[in-house]
Amino acid sequence: xxxxxxxxxxxxxxxxxxxxxxxxxxxxxxxxxxxxxxxxxxxxxxxxxxxxxxxxxxxxxxxxxxxxxxxxxxxxxxxxxxxxxxxxxxxxxxxxxxxxxxxxxxxxxxxxxxxxxxxxxxxxxxxxxxxxxxxxxxxxxxxxxxxxxxxxxxxxxxxxxxxxxxxxxxxxxxxxxxxxxxxxxxxxxxxxxxxxxxxxxxxxxxx
Numbered sequence: 002x003x004x005x006x007x008x009x010x011x012x013x014x015x016x017x018x019x020x021x022x023x024x025x026x027x028x029x030x031x032x033x034x035x036x037x038x039x040x041x042x043x044x045x046x047x048x049x050x051x052x053x054x055x056x057x058x059x060x061x062x063x064x065x066x067x068x069x070x071x072x073x074x075x076x077x078x079x080x081x082x083x084x085x086x087x088x089x090x091x092x093x094x095x096x097x098x099x100x101x102x103x104x105x106x107x108x109x110x111x112x113x114x115x116x117x118x119x120x121x122x123x124x125x126x127x128x129x130x131x132x133x134x135x136x137x138x139x140x141x142x143x144x145x146x147x148x149x150x151x152x153x154x155x156x157x158x159x160x161x162x163x164x165x166x167x168x169x170x171x172x173x174x175x176x177x178x179x180x181x182x183x184x185x186x187x188x189x190x191x192x193x194x195x196x197x198x199x200x201x202x203x204x205x206x207x208x
Contacts, residue, residue: 005118006136006165007154010127014143014150017124025049026127028120028162032185040180045121048176051082051090052121057174058130059121060093060167062114063182068105072184073098073116073163076108077175093173096163114175116163117182130170135160 009028016026027045035041048059062075078092096116097108131140135157142153167173183193 003154003157003159005162006160007139007157009120009162010131010136010139011143011150011154013122013124013127014148023123023125025052025121025123028118030118030184033117033119034183034185035180037180044176044179047089048121051174051176052123052126055082055090055172055174056123056126057090057172058093058126058167058170059090059174059176061117061119061121061178062175063117063178065109065113065115068102068109069115070100070102070105074100074105074108074113075116075175076111076113081174090174090176093167093170093175096168114177115182117178117184118163119178120162120167121176126172127166130172131166134169135165 012028013026016024027049044061048061051057052059060075062077065074074097075093076095076097078094080091082089097104097113100108128140128144131137134140138156139150139153142148142156143150
């Protein structure tokens, strides 16, 4: 009920409690269509390694296929680290909110990615970056000796993880998704994923 920020911070806290050490946590929205399991697994493995080895908050950027106005955009920065011939990750220069059509075209031309809302990090990295943000009171509560999640939730306002942490982070990276992706949050996505039916082609007998 308070957007993605508090929920994701708490979920990361629970992951930290469940295992020894500092695991990599991957955040995956539920309403996405990803048809290529192999490419998805490769991207998640790569991003998880970047998160574990660099202590950065990793955002997975999707290569745009159109000038969409319904997604936020991620502006990549300098290349950092290589895996053979492939760039392991890039600095995350900036997040951009959902644009108008003209601005979306500028973002695409400039090489920006769609922000898919898919992230990877270690709990230590996320909590460090969350301390001086709108999620700070919840982070402090969950980091205490006797954490009280309810008190922590009550102490913060509704806020997305993007706005609260990712847009402010000084140690963030972007990893190219490298897999086909669609957000199923709007009706036009159904035609892209399933194709048009007879009714869409003018057959008024369709339902």
